[in-house]
Amino acid sequence: MTELRRLRVFIADDHPVVLAGVRSVLDRDPDVEIVGEARDGETTLRMAIGLKPAMMVLDLSMPGLNGVEVTRQLLAQLPDCKVVVLTVHEDRAYLRKLIEVGAAGYVLKRSVTDDLLRAIHAVASGGMYLDPSIAAHAVDRTLDSPSENATAGADLSEREVEVLRFASVGHSNKAIANILTISVRSVETYKARAMDKLGLDNRVGLVGYAIEKGWLAAS
Incomplete structure (x- = not known):
């Protein structure tokens, strides 16, 4: 893949160690280009709207605007941007909120090393990625299922x-x-x-x- 065709990704997390870990995982993939990073919701939203990344890897719990609100406002401005959320929460209520606002990926922080690149490529290819431990619950009527x-x-x-x-x-x-x-x-x-x-x-x-x-x- 040429430089011009690399997937442009913005990353955001308020913990420097986690941010460095995400950067390290993404740097392994020559098809991914990190175009910016931030550590709070307001800065994330402002920078991302300006940079127009193809994808956002976003912490759910950040100071200021949280991941749900950043996703909501970001997709109102950049509807074609894909959002992959990182979280420690396995609570179905968080998953529900993120799906409602349009997030395309949900990865547990403990799974970042193994699953983040898989999630990014699944979402970039037009799919949706739910951390396997969450997906199992989702199928089990976690989400509002149809009649x-x-x-x-x-x-x-x-x-x-x-x-x-x-x-x-x-x-x-x-x-x-x-x-x-x-x-x-x-x-x-x-x-x-x-x-x-x-x-x-x-x-x-x-x-x-x-x-x-x-x-x-x-x-």
Whole structure:
């Protein structure tokens, strides 16, 4: 991979030792370029909006703005940026919040050495990555799962399935439209119709459905 095609990643953690560890892991991969780093939420958000990285590796618990709020505000400005969150928390409530705001990866800090690069490449390839220990709980009704009728299989068209698969891993409507070469309005229509058929009303439920269907990289 050439220099111009390297994956541009911004990293953020308020603990210098963790930040150094993340940097060390990413430096092993010649296809990854660290374009910036920060140690608090406000600085992270300001720098990332200016640098426009392809991906953010972000600590969940930082001073000022926490990882959930940074993700929410960042994706409002840079909807095509992918966010991989690092955390010590295995509580399903944190996972739910991050999925709601659009995070595409969730890696436990104790798994960084083994799983961070795997997560980054899964997300960069258009997938979603949940730490295996969390994914097991997620499948076990951790997320808002669709109704029994939905999980049994709704009468979705091929295009509706395509749109939902891209939406479940965090692609914006505009990105999906570009991938499928259809209009943003068509994407919105297909997504709304499919969600209605499945009885889903938010991204948490959609990700739960995607996990059950085996659509996500780490499920």
